Amino acid sequence: MALDILDKANLQYKFWLKVLSSGIVSLLFLFMFDGSPSDAIPAFISGLAGYYICERIGAYFKIRFFAEFAGSVVIALIAIACVQYFFSESLDKIIIAGVMPLVPGVPITNAIRDMMAGQLIAGITKGVEAALTAFAIGAGVGVIFIIFGGTI
């Protein structure tokens, strides 16, 4: 009975609210990392667009870790375009702030908690998944840096 209620319950927030909050998270993380106010708008846009692309592609393709790759590609492209054509200053801070909604912190915490509780297999698999997700994000940013490396 309670399980039926839980099965039918809609516990998610609205999608547009999540996308908007990811943009705000990127904006606030820029200031937590001592960014300058001229980078605020690129950080907001890149965080918002990165999370949106990641969610959409993750729902569309069934390839693991491709969504994070595509999201970080979009984030790096927006950051490079803003640094080149607008008055933004620091490329690295925009990318770090924009990537914050994507990077796996909760799975790392859960993996350590699982291992401390004795669930060794669950902990190791979650840890490997978190590491591969982080690798995908880094690869996405790195590919864009290699392609546009001469123009920065």
Next chain:
Amino acid sequence: MIIFQAFISFFATLFFSIIFNAPRKLLIACGFVGAIGWIVYYIANSNGLSDAVSIFLEASPLVYVHISLQESTSVLSSSLMYQVSYHSSPGVSLTMQQRT
């Protein structure tokens, strides 16, 4: 500067909790725990301690506040801990949809 950092980290944690579907009545609590943790990290790190030591110091008030919030709101706060521990680990992933 510390007040500004506390303000910023409060709202950052709050919006992170929205991304990860925290229960609506826990959002303010998540914000407070995140702000307290970030303040401890910020003070420790700006006084010359290394990153690892600062994060280790950050974790103890996080757990204390988290337990006292659990007693006062009578909500199982394991999800609260997940939302606020993103400082200590590099970011948050999309797989968590833990609800109380």
